[in-house]
Amino acid sequence: MVLSKACTYGIQxxxxxxxxxxxxxxxxxxxxEKLNISFHFLTKVLQQLTQAGLMVSYRxxxxxxxxxxxxxxxxxxxxIAAIDGTDIFTECxxxxxxxxTATPCPAHDHWTEMRSKLFSLCHKTTLAELAEKANQLNLRxxxxxxx
Amino acid sequence: MVLSKACTYGIQxxxxxxxxxxxxxxxxxxxxEKLNISFHFLTKVLQQLTQAGLMVSYRxxxxxxxxxxxxxxxxxxxxIAAIDGTDIFTECxxxxxxxxTATPCPAHDHWTEMRSKLFSLCHKTTLAELAEKANQLNLRxxxxxxx
DNA sequence: GTGATTTCGGACTATTTTGTCTGCAATTTA
DNA sequence: TAAATTGCAGACAAAATAGTCCGAAATCAC
Ligand code: FES
Ligand code: FES
Numbered sequence: 001m002v003l004s005k006a007c008t009y010g011i012q013x014x015x016x017x018x019x020x021x022x023x024x025x026x027x028x029x030x031x032x033e034k035l036n037i038s039f040h041f042l043t044k045v046l047q048q049l050t051q052a053g054l055m056v057s058y059r060x061x062x063x064x065x066x067x068x069x070x071x072x073x074x075x076x077x078x079x080i081a082a083i084d085g086t087d088i089f090t091e092c093x094x095x096x097x098x099x100x101t102a103t104p105c106p107a108h109d110h111w112t113e114m115r116s117k118l119f120s121l122c123h124k125t126t127l128a129e130l131a132e133k134a135n136q137l138n139l140r141x142x143x144x145x146x147x
Numbered sequence: 148m149v150l151s152k153a154c155t156y157g158i159q160x161x162x163x164x165x166x167x168x169x170x171x172x173x174x175x176x177x178x179x180e181k182l183n184i185s186f187h188f189l190t191k192v193l194q195q196l197t198q199a200g201l202m203v204s205y206r207x208x209x210x211x212x213x214x215x216x217x218x219x220x221x222x223x224x225x226x227i228a229a230i231d232g233t234d235i236f237t238e239c240x241x242x243x244x245x246x247x248t249a250t251p252c253p254a255h256d257h258w259t260e261m262r263s264k265l266f267s268l269c270h271k272t273t274l275a276e277l278a279e280k281a282n283q284l285n286l287r288x289x290x291x292x293x294x
Numbered sequence: 295g296t297g298a299t300t301t302c303g304g305a306c307t308a309t310t311t312t313g314t315c316t317g318c319a320a321t322t323t324a
Numbered sequence: 325t326a327a328a329t330t331g332c333a334g335a336c337a338a339a340a341t342a343g344t345c346c347g348a349a350a351t352c353a354c
Contacts, residue, residue: 001234001235001238001242002149002235002238002240003240003241003242004311004312005242005311005312005313006311006312008240008241008242008243011241011254012241015253025330027329027330027331028330028331029330038312038313038314039314040313040314040315041312041313041314043331043332044313044332044333046331047331047332047333050331050332057330057331057332058320058321058330058331059319059320059321059329059330059332060320060321060322060329060330060331061321061322061323061328061329061330062322062329062330063320063321063322063329063330063331064330064331065331076254087148088148088149091148091149093149093150093155094150094155094158094159094288095148095150095155095290096155096287096288096289096290097290103287104286104287105286105287105288106162106277106278106280106281106286106288107158107223107272107277108286110268110272114261114265117261117264118261121257121261125254125257130253130254131253133253134253137251139251139252139253139255140243140250140251140252141241141243141252141253142243143242143243143244151341151342152341152342152343153341153342172300174299174300174301175300175301176300185342185343185344186344187343187344187345188342188343188344190301190302191302191303191343193301194301194302194303197301197302204300204301204302205300205301205350205351206299206300206301206302206349206350206351207299207300207301207350207351207352208298208299208300208351208352208353209299209300209352210299210300210301210350210351210352211300211301212301295354296353296354297352297353297354298351298353298354299350299351299352299353300349300350300351300352301348301349301350301351302347302348302349302350303346303347303348303349304345304346304347304348305344305345305346305347306343306344306345306346307342307343307344307345308341308342308343308344309340309341309342309343310339310340310341310342311338311339311340311341312337312338312339312340313336313337313338313339314335314336314337314338315334315335315336315337316333316334316335316336317332317333317334317335318331318332318333318334319330319331319332319333320329320330320331320332321328321329321330322327322328322329322330323326323327323328323329324325324326324327324328
């Protein structure tokens with residue numbers, strides 16, 4: 001798996017929150033139910049996003065979480081980086097230490113090309129775009145079984 | 148991590164065997180030492196490659212393993228598929244079940260583009276090419292600490 | 295045949311990731 | 325002030341991955 005489960009949950013939740021187009025807080029509980037994710041696990045994941053400033057939380061009755069800045073300013077990259085770190089954007093394809101032009105592995109050229117494509121893709125993709133897509137076509141976001 | 152450790156070990160070993168340009172068998176023990184990989188673990192990984200027909204083994208004194216077919220006919224894709232499976236080439240970026248145009252997630256379009264690039268890259272890259280690169284420029288292959 | 299070398303197969307342990315649970319802190323509302 | 329709701333923090337359990345170990349099977353060299 002390219003992204004960890006924690007990371008995919010975080011992205012799903014972030015898109016969902018962004019797609020609501022409201023400033024109001026939404027409880028993690030309801031997000032977890034909507035996306036069919038374990039509430040407690042999602043809580044821990046979202047804490048990483050709040051710590052990174054991508055979300056803000058309000059610990060109060062009828063509180064919850066909300067985006068920390070406009071959805072158009074939150075990139076997919078920043079969400080991934082906050083949860084999984086930046087390893088996938090810098091690591092050697094073969095897992096060798098110190099990927100770089102100084103000591104390249106045989107796959108280095110090919111891999112850096114792929115990686116930079118992924119890098120720019122994640123940088124230019126914002127929550128606003130993903131949320132809009134999710135809304136526009138009623139795109140699937142939840143981890144629900146396909147009936 | 149995009150590829151599992153088992154998979155990176157398998158690729159490293161495959162490249163190493165191919166880079167020797169010999170038909171002679173080489174013992175897993177010596178490969179493990181050369182690449183600084185746990186011998187027992189590498190053994191299990193390579194068993195997957197022999198079962199997939201990518202390598203042949205000769206269980207005999209002075210035996211070992213060798214490529215099952217010409218290095219030019221072994222693609223990076225086939226090695227990855229034999230060890231990690233084909234999930235990374237078909238899975239949803241968000242880990243949702245049933246990635247496809249019928250039920251796309253918001254990241255689907257971007258992701259399928261990336262995936263197909265990775266797919267064609269892995270398909271067109273052969274062990275012959277990687278081995279040649281490894282030999283040509285004395286490229287790093289072993290998992291050794293950078294001194 | 296006997297012994298040596300080598301992969302194969304399975305059992306086992308360790309580490310990381312994933313998921314669960316419980317109590318606490320913060321704040322609103324009554 | 326008291327009660328209720330909510331995220332936070334850390335301990336804990338389960339599952340997946342990574343790594344270790346040992347005995348068996350195959351074959352060669354003698
Ligand atoms: S050194 Fe392997 S991808 Fe850069
Ligand atoms: S459904 Fe998510 S990438 Fe295809």
